[in-house]
Structures are given as structure tokens and as C-alpha cells.
Amino acid sequence: MRWSSRIALAALATFILAACDDDDPVRPTAQGRVRAMHAISNVATMDMLFNTTSYKTNVAYKGSDGYKATAVGATAVKFRKSGVATDLLSANATVANGADYTVIALGTEAAPQSLVLTDDNAxxxxxxxxxxxxxxxxxxxxxxxxxxxxxxxxxxxxxxxxxxxxxxxxxxxxxxxxxxxxxxxxxxxxxxxxxxxxxxxxxxxxxxxxxxxxxxxxxxxxxxxxxxx
Known part of the structure; x- marks a missing residue:
């Protein structure tokens, strides 16, 4: 085999090995979990969003839809009267990796309040x-x-x-x-x-x-x- 061919084969082998080393599995996005609950006593049903993503629509009073995986960082949990495009209430949850949160809308339509809790599900x-x-x-x-x-x-x-x-x-x-x-x-x-x-x-x-x-x-x-x- 010619010397130049040997060099070319060696270079190809090195490239393949390097490519294999770089072919790591894609790491999952860091996430926490958030759930929202409707406890505003004089609003029949609500639509809820996490930032701009729908969490659940037409949630009846005292209703929730359980935990949803959410990217780490600030999440605006928005509560709207069903079918209305404006927020009645928005509460901020700062989501940490692997952590769980409960966000409750309470009070009345005229005076809505929020409660943001960090849950311990260990x-x-x-x-x-x-x-x-x-x-x-x-x-x-x-x-x-x-x-x-x-x-x-x-x-x-x-x-x-x-x-x-x-x-x-x-x-x-x-x-x-x-x-x-x-x-x-x-x-x-x-x-x-x-x-x-x-x-x-x-x-x-x-x-x-x-x-x-x-x-x-x-x-x-x-x-x-x-x-x-």
C-alpha cells in the first residue's frame, strides 16, 4: 500500500472515532412541574395558560388538571374567564429543575388573588x-x-x-x-x-x-x- 493511502486511511479512522465520541445522546431539557387550580368563588369556569401555552380550558370552580412539565425559569400562570382573551389574574412561578409547584387563583372576580407554593413531593x-x-x-x-x-x-x-x-x-x-x-x-x-x-x-x-x-x-x-x- 502506498504511503499516501495509509495516511488517508489513518485520517479517516481518526475522523470516525471523533464523530463517535461526539455522538452523545441528546440531554433532556431541564424541567419542573406546575399545576394550577381555580378557586375564585364567583367565576364559574376559567381558561388557564402557562405563558402562551394552554394548560386547560373551561376549568370548573375547584378544578385543576394536575402537574404539567414546564421548562425551568419564569412561568406566568394566567387565569382567564372562559372564552375571554384577557387575563383576570397572572401569577409568576420561578421553576427550578426537578421541582414542583401549585398555583392557586382565589378571592373574587373583583379582587382576584394568587397563591404560589413550592411542593415537597419527596x-x-x-x-x-x-x-x-x-x-x-x-x-x-x-x-x-x-x-x-x-x-x-x-x-x-x-x-x-x-x-x-x-x-x-x-x-x-x-x-x-x-x-x-x-x-x-x-x-x-x-x-x-x-x-x-x-x-x-x-x-x-x-x-x-x-x-x-x-x-x-x-x-x-x-x-x-x-x-x-
């Missing part, structure tokens, strides 16, 4: 579950939160979270896997404002119990249970 300890209460009833006062095996235990129970203000969430509450009654009372007393029964959570599960006003506003409060994990 797996609970073996045999355990995590629960948290979210106070999204804008017109209600602060509440105490009880997580009970039986509603009759309220009289002697100690709150799992105390003096939880509107537009706030409790810390996550660790419990054994099982079925619970979540009771919200006016802060400082045992007068039940909301009782959510039959919150059944298998080991490793996470739930958010959300207190909202009744349709149209005011009391009695109503509860929503979201499955986080």
Missing part, C-alpha cells in the same frame, strides 16, 4: 404519608388544622398546624399510612369550619387538603383533596 419515610393543609378561602380568618383518626377525637386533640392564615399552607404533616379526617377550626377554638372525611393515603402517598369558599363565596367552607404523589 418520598415519605417507609410506611409513612405526608399531608398538608392549604387555606385558599380568602374571606375566612385564620384556622387551626387537625389530622384525626376519628372526628370524635377533636375535643381532646392538639392541632397539627395552628393559626394558618388565608393564602398560606401548613408544613407537611407526617402520619402512618391510613385513613384520616382533616378538620379546620377557627384559630384558637374547636369550632369546626371544615371537615374532610375519608382521606385515605397508602404508604408513600402525599395529599394536599385545600379549603375554599362555597360557590359564589362565603361559608360553609368546602374542601378539595389533591393527590400530589
Amino acid at each position: 418520598t415519605p419515610a417507609a410506611g409513612k404519608v405526608k399531608l398538608r393543609a392549604i387555606h385558599a378561602a380568602a374571606g375566612a380568618g385564620a384556622v387551626d388544622v387537625y389530622v384525626l383518626a376519628n372526628a370524635n377525637d377533636l375535643a381532646t386533640a392538639t392541632p397539627a398546624a395552628s393559626n394558618l392564615a388565608a393564602r398560606a399552607a401548613s408544613a407537611y404533616i407526617d402520619r402512618d399510612a391510613g385513613t384520616y379526617v382533616v378538620v379546620l377550626t377557627a384559630a384558637g377554638n374547636k369550632t369546626a369550619l371544615l371537615t374532610v372525611s375519608g382521606v385515605q393515603v397508602a404508604a408513600g402517598g402525599i395529599r394536599s387538603i385545600i379549603a375554599v369558599e362555597k360557590t359564589g363565596g362565603g361559608t360553609p367552607l368546602e374542601g378539595i383533596t389533591l393527590t400530589d404523589r
Whole structure:
């Protein structure tokens, strides 16, 4: 073989090896997850967008559509009355890689408010579950939160979270896997404002119990249970 041919073959082999080294798999885009919830008591249905992308249309009061993968960075979560092209409310979530967020629109059409929460969906300890209460009833006062095996235990129970203000969430509450009654009372007393029964959570599960006003506003409060994990 001529010397020039050997040089050419060597150069070709080097090129092929280099090309193979550069042929790495495409890395996935960094993402978090966001979910939105409609809790504006006097708006029947809403359309929701993440920036300019539709999240869900015609979402009924107390509705959500679960977590959606979202690119890292600022995400404007927009809430519009169904069929209306202008925002009733826009809330900003700064999305980090691998993190989860819940964005709630609450209040009234005349005075809409937002609540942006960073969710902790890390797996609970073996045999355990995590629960948290979210106070999204804008017109209600602060509440105490009880997580009970039986509603009759309220009289002697100690709150799992105390003096939880509107537009706030409790810390996550660790419990054994099982079925619970979540009771919200006016802060400082045992007068039940909301009782959510039959919150059944298998080991490793996470739930958010959300207190909202009744349709149209005011009391009695109503509860929503979201499955986080």
C-alpha cells in the first residue's frame, strides 16, 4: 500500500472515532412541574395558560388538571374567564429543575388573588404519608388544622398546624399510612369550619387538603383533596 493511502486511511479512522465520541445522546431539557387550580368563588369556569401555552380550558370552580412539565425559569400562570382573551389574574412561578409547584387563583372576580407554593413531593419515610393543609378561602380568618383518626377525637386533640392564615399552607404533616379526617377550626377554638372525611393515603402517598369558599363565596367552607404523589 502506498504511503499516501495509509495516511488517508489513518485520517479517516481518526475522523470516525471523533464523530463517535461526539455522538452523545441528546440531554433532556431541564424541567419542573406546575399545576394550577381555580378557586375564585364567583367565576364559574376559567381558561388557564402557562405563558402562551394552554394548560386547560373551561376549568370548573375547584378544578385543576394536575402537574404539567414546564421548562425551568419564569412561568406566568394566567387565569382567564372562559372564552375571554384577557387575563383576570397572572401569577409568576420561578421553576427550578426537578421541582414542583401549585398555583392557586382565589378571592373574587373583583379582587382576584394568587397563591404560589413550592411542593415537597419527596418520598415519605417507609410506611409513612405526608399531608398538608392549604387555606385558599380568602374571606375566612385564620384556622387551626387537625389530622384525626376519628372526628370524635377533636375535643381532646392538639392541632397539627395552628393559626394558618388565608393564602398560606401548613408544613407537611407526617402520619402512618391510613385513613384520616382533616378538620379546620377557627384559630384558637374547636369550632369546626371544615371537615374532610375519608382521606385515605397508602404508604408513600402525599395529599394536599385545600379549603375554599362555597360557590359564589362565603361559608360553609368546602374542601378539595389533591393527590400530589
